[in-house]
Amino acid sequence: MTQPLLQVQDLGKRFGGFVALEGVSLSVAPGERLGLIGPNGSGKSTFVNCLGGALARHDGVVVFGGRDLAGLPPYRRVRLGLARTFQLPRAFASLTVLENVEVPFRFLDPRGGPTSERAWRLLERVGLGRKARFRPRDLTQVDLRRLELARALACQPKLLLADETMAGLSHAEVDDILELLFRANADGVAVVMIEHIMRAVTTFSERLVVFVAGRAIADGPTQEILRRKDVEAAYLGE
Amino acid sequence: MTGASSFFFWRNGLALAFVCLVATAAALRAVHNDYAFFVGYVVFQYGALAIAWNILGGYAGFVNFGAEAFFAAGAYTTVALNKALALPILACVLAGACVGAALGLVMGSFTLRLRGVYFAIATLSLSVVLQTLVVNWSYVGGSSGAYLMRPKAIALFASYTEFLCLLMLAIAATAALIAAAIERSSVGAGLAAIRDDETAAAALGVPTLRLKLLAATTSGAIMGMAGAPLPFYNSYLNPDSAFAVGYTVNAMAMPLVGGTQSWLGPVLGALLLGSIQQFAVAFVSSSASLTLIGLVFMGFVALAPQGLLGLFRSLRAARAGP
Amino acid sequence: MNLDPVLILNACASGLLLGSFYAVAAAGLSVSFGLLDIVNIAHPALMVAAAFVISSIVGATALDPLLAALIVSPFFALFGAGLYRVYYFLFERRGDESIRGLAFFFGLMFLIEVSLLLLWGADQQWVSARYSSGVLSLGKVDFPLRMLVPSLCALATLAILFAFLKLTFIGRAVAAVAQDREALRLMGIDPVRVKTIAFALSVGLAALAGGALIVIQPVDSSSGQIFVGRLFAIVIMGGLGSLPGTVIAGLLFGVIEDLTATLLGPSWSPAVAFGLLLGFLALRPRGLLGAAT
Numbered sequence: 001m002t003q004p005l006l007q008v009q010d011l012g013k014r015f016g017g018f019v020a021l022e023g024v025s026l027s028v029a030p031g032e033r034l035g036l037i038g039p040n041g042s043g044k045s046t047f048v049n050c051l052g053g054a055l056a057r058h059d060g061v062v063v064f065g066g067r068d069l070a071g072l073p074p075y076r077r078v079r080l081g082l083a084r085t086f087q088l089p090r091a092f093a094s095l096t097v098l099e100n101v102e103v104p105f106r107f108l109d110p111r112g113g114p115t116s117e118r119a120w121r122l123l124e125r126v127g128l129g130r131k132a133r134f135r136p137r138d139l140t141q142v143d144l145r146r147l148e149l150a151r152a153l154a155c156q157p158k159l160l161l162a163d164e165t166m167a168g169l170s171h172a173e174v175d176d177i178l179e180l181l182f183r184a185n186a187d188g189v190a191v192v193m194i195e196h197i198m199r200a201v202t203t204f205s206e207r208l209v210v211f212v213a214g215r216a217i218a219d220g221p222t223q224e225i226l227r228r229k230d231v232e233a234a235y236l237g238e
Numbered sequence: 239m240t241g242a243s244s245f246f247f248w249r250n251g252l253a254l255a256f257v258c259l260v261a262t263a264a265a266l267r268a269v270h271n272d273y274a275f276f277v278g279y280v281v282f283q284y285g286a287l288a289i290a291w292n293i294l295g296g297y298a299g300f301v302n303f304g305a306e307a308f309f310a311a312g313a314y315t316t317v318a319l320n321k322a323l324a325l326p327i328l329a330c331v332l333a334g335a336c337v338g339a340a341l342g343l344v345m346g347s348f349t350l351r352l353r354g355v356y357f358a359i360a361t362l363s364l365s366v367v368l369q370t371l372v373v374n375w376s377y378v379g380g381s382s383g384a385y386l387m388r389p390k391a392i393a394l395f396a397s398y399t400e401f402l403c404l405l406m407l408a409i410a411a412t413a414a415l416i417a418a419a420i421e422r423s424s425v426g427a428g429l430a431a432i433r434d435d436e437t438a439a440a441a442l443g444v445p446t447l448r449l450k451l452l453a454a455t456t457s458g459a460i461m462g463m464a465g466a467p468l469p470f471y472n473s474y475l476n477p478d479s480a481f482a483v484g485y486t487v488n489a490m491a492m493p494l495v496g497g498t499q500s501w502l503g504p505v506l507g508a509l510l511l512g513s514i515q516q517f518a519v520a521f522v523s524s525s526a527s528l529t530l531i532g533l534v535f536m537g538f539v540a541l542a543p544q545g546l547l548g549l550f551r552s553l554r555a556a557r558a559g560p
Numbered sequence: 561m562n563l564d565p566v567l568i569l570n571a572c573a574s575g576l577l578l579g580s581f582y583a584v585a586a587a588g589l590s591v592s593f594g595l596l597d598i599v600n601i602a603h604p605a606l607m608v609a610a611a612f613v614i615s616s617i618v619g620a621t622a623l624d625p626l627l628a629a630l631i632v633s634p635f636f637a638l639f640g641a642g643l644y645r646v647y648y649f650l651f652e653r654r655g656d657e658s659i660r661g662l663a664f665f666f667g668l669m670f671l672i673e674v675s676l677l678l679l680w681g682a683d684q685q686w687v688s689a690r691y692s693s694g695v696l697s698l699g700k701v702d703f704p705l706r707m708l709v710p711s712l713c714a715l716a717t718l719a720i721l722f723a724f725l726k727l728t729f730i731g732r733a734v735a736a737v738a739q740d741r742e743a744l745r746l747m748g749i750d751p752v753r754v755k756t757i758a759f760a761l762s763v764g765l766a767a768l769a770g771g772a773l774i775v776i777q778p779v780d781s782s783s784g785q786i787f788v789g790r791l792f793a794i795v796i797m798g799g800l801g802s803l804p805g806t807v808i809a810g811l812l813f814g815v816i817e818d819l820t821a822t823l824l825g826p827s828w829s830p831a832v833a834f835g836l837l838l839g840f841l842a843l844r845p846r847g848l849l850g851a852a853t
Contacts, residue, residue: 016851052441053440054437054440054441073440073446073447074437074440074441075440075441075442075443075444075445075446078441078442078443079443083441083442084441086437086438086441090435090437090438091434091435091438092430092431092434092435092438092439093434093435094430094433094434094499095427095430095431095434099427102427103427103428103431103439103442103443103444104442104443106424106427106428107424107428107442107443107444107445108442108443110424151442152442154442155442155443295659299658299659301658301659301662301663303601303662303666348838348841348842349838349841352841352845354658354659355599355658355662356796356841356845358599358662359599359789359792359793359796359837360834360837360838360841362601362788362789362792363788363789363790363792363793363830363833363834363837364834366785366786366789366830366834367789367830367831367833367834369830370827370828370830370831371831373827374827374828483670483782483785487670490663490666494660494663525674525677525678528670528674529671529674529678532667532670532671532674533671535663535667536664536667536668536671539660539663539664539667540650540664543660
C-alpha cells in the first residue's frame, strides 16, 4: 500500500455558530481520480479552502506528501505540490494570458527554463495558444476556465483541486475541460474533482466522496456509491 | 529576468541614465541661472517621490497616504546626523534611505498582512505621529526648527545649489532604475498579480507578504533619500515645512496623472504637475497652486484612470485601427 | 506623573465626554466604512466644513450651535447622497474601487480643506454658546458644560440612530445591504438606493458631529487631518460593521486619550491613536465587537 498523497483527518470548520464542516476524513492516493459531490452548502468549497490554505484555522489534521500543513500559508502549500482552481475564474486582469501562466513558473520553478516558452507550451496543450497575447477580459467563459486550469497546472502539482471548473458550460465545453483533466491525470497528477455536473463526475472519478451538511456520508468506488439509497436520497444529481 | 537580459538591462539602463544626467547637467548649466537649479531640484525631488509612491501604490496597489512622513524622516535624519557627527551630505542621503526603509518595513509588518485599506488607514496617522515626535525632540530643533551650515561651494560645480540639483537628479535617476528593474523582474510580475488578485496570487505560489514588504521597504527608502538633502537646500528645517501635505498630494497625484503602470508615468506626472506648480507659485499663490494640483488630480482619477500613459496607449491603438 | 486621584477621576469624566463626541463622529464613518465598505477619508473634512458653516450661521443669527447643526445636517446629507452617486458612477459600477476610490476621497478631503481656507481664511473659527462657560460639579468631578451639552446630544443622536437601524424598514435595509445585496434585490429593493441613503446618513451624522465639535473647541481649515487617523482607528477598534462597537471604542478612546494627556502631557495624544490602531491591527484586527473572519 503506497503512502497516501493527501490525508485528511477529522477536518472541522465553524463560522461563528454555523458548522460548515465536521469530522471529515478522507485520503487521496498519488495519481488517483476522486470525485467530490454534494448539494449546495454542504461544505465542499469550505473543504477546498481549508486544504488550499485560504482558511487557516480549522479543526483536524491535513497531511500532504507526509507533511502536516498546519500553519502553512497558501503559497507554501503550492510549493509542496497542492494546487487549486477557483470556482469563479480569477485571472490577473492587467496581465496577458501568457503572463498569467508565467506567474507560477516564475515563482515555483524559476530555474526550469525560459518561463515564456514553458508557459506557451502549456497554453498550446490547453488550446489557448492562439490567445496568448489576449487580456482576460477578451476571453470567453470556457477560455477563462481553460486559463484557470492552465495556471493551476503551471504549478506542476502532484494534486489538483479542481473546484467546479465546468459550472455553466455547454455540453461540448464540458467535454473539452474533461479531456484536459484526463490528460493532466495521465501525466501523473492526482485530481479531486468538485462538481455538480454528474455526467462529468461519474465519467471521470474512480472514487466518489459525498458531502451532506458538512459531513462525508459516503466514500468508495464510484459505481458502488451511486447505487446507494442514502446518497440518492440526500442528493439527487442530474 | 534571465541572466543575459539582466546584464543588458543594467548596462543599457546605467548608460542611458548617465547620458541623461550629463545632458541635463549641461543644459542647466547653459541656462546659467540659480533659479533653474532651484526649479530642477524641486521637480527631480517630486519625481523621486512619485516613483517611490508608485512602487507600492501603482505596482502593488497599496495606497500610502503618509508620503510626507517618510520624506520628513529622511530630512530629519540629516539634521540629527549632521548635528551629531557632522556627516557630509552623501552619507546623509544613505542614512535617509536606511531610515525610510526601516519605517516602511515596520509599517508594513504591522499592516500588510491585512487588506490594503488597513495599510492606507495606518499611513493616515503616520504623519501626525512622527510630527509629534519631532516637535517634542529639542535636539533637532523641536517646533522652532534647526539651522544647518551649508557649504559655500563645492569642487566641480559652479555653486552649491547646482550640486544639490544634480544630486537630486541622481537620486531620481536611481529611483527610476530601481523601479524599472522591479518592473522587468519577477518581483514586478508578483506585485502585479498581488494587485490584481492577491488570493489567486498566493494560490499560485507568489510569496505575497514577502513581496509586499519588499515594495514597502523600497518605497520608503527612496522617499527617505528624496528628503535627505532638504535641510541643505534650505539651510533650515522645521516640522511645518518638512511635513507639508503638499508632498503627499504630489506623491499621489503625479503617478495617478502620469500613469501607474511604469516608472515613466510618475516622471511624466512630475514634469507636468511640477511645471504647473512652479508656474502657479510664481504667478498666483502657493495655495492656488495646490488647489490646481488637487483639481487636476481629481479630474484624472475620475476620467482618465490610466493616466497620461494610458491616454497615449489608447491613441496609438485607435490610430492602429480595428 | 501626577497620580492625584481627583485629577484622574476628572480626566476620566472629561474623557467620557470627549469620547461621546468621538463616538458620534465615528458613527457616520462606521456606516460608510463598516457597512458600505467605502473608505471615505473626507469624512472628518466634511465634519469640519459643517463646523465652519455652523459657526458662520451662529455668528449671523445668534442661534444655538447644536440647533444650527440640526438645520445644516439635512443639506449635508443631500450632498452626501449626490457624492455617493458620483462615486458609484465613477468607481463602484465598474468594480474598480480600491486605489482610485481611495484617491478620490483623498482628493475630496484636500479640496474641502483648500476651499475652507479660500472662503474663510486661515483664522480659527469658534462659537460661544450660552453654556460655553458653565460647569456642572458633582462632588470633586467637574463637567464643563461646553463639553457636557454636546456630549448628551451626541448620545441622544446615537440612540436615535440605533433605533432607526433596528426598528425602521429603511434602517434594517441599510444594516442588511452590507451582508446580502441579492436578498435585497429579491425583495424588490434597489441596493444602490439603499446605499445612497446610507451614505447620506453618514454625511448627515458628520455634520451633526461638526456642531458638537465647534462647541467643544475652535477649528481651522486643517483640523480635519488630526481627526482622520483617530476616527478610523476608532472604527477599526470597535470592529467593522458594529455600531455598538464603534460607540464603545469611541468612549474608551476619549478616556485613554484624556488620561494620557493628563499623565504624560497633551502633545502625546496623537501617538495614542496610532499606537492603539497598530496594536489592534497586529493583535485583533476584527476589533472589539467585529465579526470573526
